[in-house]
Amino acid sequence: MHYGEDRVYKKIEVIGVSKKGIEEAIQAAIAKAHKSLERVSWFEVQEIHGHVGEDGVVSEYQVILKVSFQLK
Numbered sequence: 001m002h003y004g005e006d007r008v009y010k011k012i013e014v015i016g017v018s019k020k021g022i023e024e025a026i027q028a029a030i031a032k033a034h035k036s037l038e039r040v041s042w043f044e045v046q047e048i049h050g051h052v053g054e055d056g057v058v059s060e061y062q063v064i065l066k067v068s069f070q071l072k
Helices: 022-036
Strands: 009-018 040-052 058-070
Touching: 009 022, 022 040, 022 058
Parallel strands: none
Antiparallel strands: 009 058, 040 058
8 A cells, every 4th residue: 555545444433442641542443453453543532531540540441433444
């Protein structure tokens, strides 16, 4: 594929979750999308959420992404 060619994409929403951090939550979402979809191309971070444990420490990161993949 060359970037000068016409192409069409579909964009879906996915949510990545990780106890380790925001980047890990993004990577988890992208890795799963890549396994489930063909031609994953790019993503946009829409929202970042988290959960705070009883000890006052962030216990989970949740990142809502829009993931784009090229249609055949």
